[in-house]
Amino acid sequence: MESQSLFSGYCSNSITPLYKKIQNRLSSSSPSLAYPSCFIRSKHRVSFKLQHFPASERMRSVRRLECTNSVEKVSNVVSEKEGSQSWVKRKRLAVFVSGGGSNFRSINQACIEGSVNGDVVVLVTNKHACGGAQYASDKGIPVILFPKTKDEPGGLSSDDLVKVLRGFEVDFILLAGYLKLIPLELIRAYPRSIFNIHPSLLPAFGGKGYYGMKVHKAVIASGARYSGPTIHFVDEQYDTGRILAQKVVPVLANDTAEELAARVLQEEHKLYVEVTAALCEDRIVWREDGVPLIRSKENPEEYY
Numbered sequence: 001m002e003s004q005s006l007f008s009g010y011c012s013n014s015i016t017p018l019y020k021k022i023q024n025r026l027s028s029s030s031p032s033l034a035y036p037s038c039f040i041r042s043k044h045r046v047s048f049k050l051q052h053f054p055a056s057e058r059m060r061s062v063r064r065l066e067c068t069n070s071v072e073k074v075s076n077v078v079s080e081k082e083g084s085q086s087w088v089k090r091k092r093l094a095v096f097v098s099g100g101g102s103n104f105r106s107i108n109q110a111c112i113e114g115s116v117n118g119d120v121v122v123l124v125t126n127k128h129a130c131g132g133a134q135y136a137s138d139k140g141i142p143v144i145l146f147p148k149t150k151d152e153p154g155g156l157s158s159d160d161l162v163k164v165l166r167g168f169e170v171d172f173i174l175l176a177g178y179l180k181l182i183p184l185e186l187i188r189a190y191p192r193s194i195f196n197i198h199p200s201l202l203p204a205f206g207g208k209g210y211y212g213m214k215v216h217k218a219v220i221a222s223g224a225r226y227s228g229p230t231i232h233f234v235d236e237q238y239d240t241g242r243i244l245a246q247k248v249v250p251v252l253a254n255d256t257a258e259e260l261a262a263r264v265l266q267e268e269h270k271l272y273v274e275v276t277a278a279l280c281e282d283r284i285v286w287r288e289d290g291v292p293l294i295r296s297k298e299n300p301e302e303y304y
């Protein structure tokens with residue numbers, strides 16, 4: 001059988017328990033997935049397919065996942081907060097993209113530099129050739145295709161996606177330009193743990209049909225004087241989850257949609273890194289009326 005290179009990174013270690021965990025989760029309920037190649041990446045293709053590999057290929061693929069796992073082993077070492085007794089487990093993040101992935105890159109870079117107490121352990125996309133998937137592959141981050149569609153027959157089902165994310169021991173899911181509806185199975189599997197960034201001040205200019213440049217064009221056409229990114233919890237509908245953070249950006253009289261998009265995107269990158277840092281330091285709290293707040297890092301008595 002044709003063999004494709006598995007995974008997107010490379011390392012030279014031995015078999016990893018994480019791979020076994022994913023394999024067990026999948027093969028127990030879906031025998032057809034006995035040899036998952038869910039993180040397959042060849043040069044031009046990311047897909048989830050059942051494939052049998054020659055031992056050497058399997059060993060190589062397992063070694064690669066082990067590399068991811070060994071990085072995770074290091075990253076799973078709890079990180080001690082400076083000047084405090086409390087220990088905060090380093091969080092494991094899944095990021096979902098459909099396009100270039102600039103927000104994903106900002107978050108991943110912040111994880112690497114240490115300003116976020118977490119690691120992006122898996123990337124999920126519905127577009128196997130998108131820029132975000134390419135960046136992940138180049139960085140050795142496993143890429144998963146979701147959902148299964150006629151255009152992407154190698155994609156995962158919702159149930160299998162939950163199993164694979166559990167296998168990666170994901171703590172939080174961050175949507176960053178992902179353009180498909182997140183299914184109820186995933187929302188129930190990760191309560192209060194799925195976030196999305198939207199390029200307008202919700203609830204304005206949100207919902208089905210409002211994505212990418214369509215949002216900025218609608219903002220300009222409306223005459224609104226302000227726009228900006230919103231980060232919110234994900235619920236069953238598009239853009240209706242509890243708002244967690246926003247940043248106001250001016251809309252100039254002669255703005256084109258592209259100019260406004262660039263101004264908002266610049267703030268998105270900062271806001272998503274700031275919110276992800278708070279998330280990974282357990283600084284999200286819930287007001288008694290159900291509004292989520294972020295506890296200030298500098299002054300723990302302050303919330304915003």
Ligand SMILES: Nc1nc2c(c(=O)[nH]1)N[C@@H](CN(C=O)c1ccc(C(=O)N[C@@H](CCC(=O)O)C(=O)O)cc1)CN2
Binds near residue numbers: 182197235
């Ligand atoms: N269950 C949820 N899923 C998703 C949410 C959410 O809040 N709850 N947020 C979106 C992201 N998003 C806005 O932030 C968004 C993405 C896509 C659409 C949309 O209208 N999509 C089109 C299809 C577009 C395509 O396939 O190219 C559609 O559904 O017709 C609206 C808002 C991510 N998922």
Ligand SMILES: NCC(=O)N[C@@H]1O[C@H](COP(=O)([O-])[O-])[C@@H](O)[C@H]1O
Binds near residue numbers: 098198
């Ligand atoms: N409604 C969802 C939506 O429009 N999301 C928007 O897609 C862009 C993705 O950019 P990126 O791929 O460079 O991060 C971002 O501007 C994000 O707010």
